[in-house]
Amino acid sequence: MEQSQGIGRVQELTYELKVEEVMTRNVVTVSPDNRVSDLRELFRVNRISGTPVVDAGRLVGIISIEDFIKCLANGEMDCRVRDRMTSKVEVLYAGEPVVHAINRFQVSGYGRFPVLDRESGRLIGILSKGDIIRALLKKLEIDYQEEEIHRYRASHIFEDTVADRTSLTLEYDIKGKDFDNAGKASSSLKRTLSRLGFHPQLVRRVAIASYEAEMNIVVFTDQGRISAIVQTDGIVLRAADRGPGIPDIELAMQPGYSTAPEWVRELGFGAGMGLCNIKKSADEMELRSEVGKGTDLRVTFHLKKGGP
Amino acid sequence: MTLDEIVRELSLSVKSCGADLSRDVLGAYASDLLSDVMAHAEKGFLWITLQIHQNIVAVAVLKELAGIVIVNNREPEAGTLSKAEQERVPIVVTELSTFEIAGRLYQLGLRGQVRC
Numbered sequence: 001m002e003q004s005q006g007i008g009r010v011q012e013l014t015y016e017l018k019v020e021e022v023m024t025r026n027v028v029t030v031s032p033d034n035r036v037s038d039l040r041e042l043f044r045v046n047r048i049s050g051t052p053v054v055d056a057g058r059l060v061g062i063i064s065i066e067d068f069i070k071c072l073a074n075g076e077m078d079c080r081v082r083d084r085m086t087s088k089v090e091v092l093y094a095g096e097p098v099v100h101a102i103n104r105f106q107v108s109g110y111g112r113f114p115v116l117d118r119e120s121g122r123l124i125g126i127l128s129k130g131d132i133i134r135a136l137l138k139k140l141e142i143d144y145q146e147e148e149i150h151r152y153r154a155s156h157i158f159e160d161t162v163a164d165r166t167s168l169t170l171e172y173d174i175k176g177k178d179f180d181n182a183g184k185a186s187s188s189l190k191r192t193l194s195r196l197g198f199h200p201q202l203v204r205r206v207a208i209a210s211y212e213a214e215m216n217i218v219v220f221t222d223q224g225r226i227s228a229i230v231q232t233d234g235i236v237l238r239a240a241d242r243g244p245g246i247p248d249i250e251l252a253m254q255p256g257y258s259t260a261p262e263w264v265r266e267l268g269f270g271a272g273m274g275l276c277n278i279k280k281s282a283d284e285m286e287l288r289s290e291v292g293k294g295t296d297l298r299v300t301f302h303l304k305k306g307g308p
Numbered sequence: 309m310t311l312d313e314i315v316r317e318l319s320l321s322v323k324s325c326g327a328d329l330s331r332d333v334l335g336a337y338a339s340d341l342l343s344d345v346m347a348h349a350e351k352g353f354l355w356i357t358l359q360i361h362q363n364i365v366a367v368a369v370l371k372e373l374a375g376i377v378i379v380n381n382r383e384p385e386a387g388t389l390s391k392a393e394q395e396r397v398p399i400v401v402t403e404l405s406t407f408e409i410a411g412r413l414y415q416l417g418l419r420g421q422v423r424c
Binding site: 179 | 332340341342343344346347351357359361362363364365366367369370371372387395
């Protein structure tokens, strides 16, 4: 997956972008009553090689430089456009994803498609392969700039701070058995880390660990606290509670092992995967627990230079 | 494929208003265990489940899922819907079972792995 990400992004964009976002909006059109000879100036001045034929706002055909050359060869320059145009026009609709357009270009071999608004049926633009390439390049450039900004935001808090050690602590109080609000702390933490500009992949990993830790506090204890300590070299997530404690940590770490009561399992919790999920998303995990006293979980995520 | 198109193709009923149905669905995952979904669903996936309590919304938000499909015509709890609206998570309901709806979604071209 990692390797093909470069190709993946362009493909993703062809699904994300809609035809109306990449098409040319100012369309040069001709009327069916124009003479073929009029096309010469029109094509030359606008540097185009084809144009839709519009009658009272409705698309009635398309005429290209090839049609023009044929007429030129046959000495039919005085013919009306309506008699020499292609009247069965293939069109694209504004809301279609660009990937559809690319397929249509490939299948048909046409150089351009008029773009219609699906509801009104009116011509609102025209799309050539060049339009698509330009739009993709522009979007990729924007993506790249956004990533640069991302990196800047993540680092600047710390870079602008002069201290021997800097850290930012985010704390969330968790109420036990409160299933209605379970997950809220992790959502807030996730949103905050994103705003701070951390890499989305890192944010996702922290969110998974935090969610599972939050659920453990909700299911098994009366209350607890989740904190994320954001430092220059990484994020340390801590989940602490004064709950019943874990009698056998090794056993608790085994996938599928759970001591959750039946009614909790029916809600879809207590699958015995929480601690495994935490471990999988973490760089380091330390779990300390004492029966009757509580549990203290410490999960570390390293901030690698130039990546998640 | 967008959620909108899937809703139309499979005549699902949309339960949460205000949600963005135009988002692209990149795949799907079926499970009723929340931790399992946390571990295996991917961003942009549709989640098929029979769970109806409000925690499914939290999971969908955290995993940035494209939406939740509730099976067997189960009615989501009121709290679930209000939370879904707040977080703009689309919730749709089908009368089909998990197996059936998963099959239909697969036929529409959705897969359980990330598209590369």
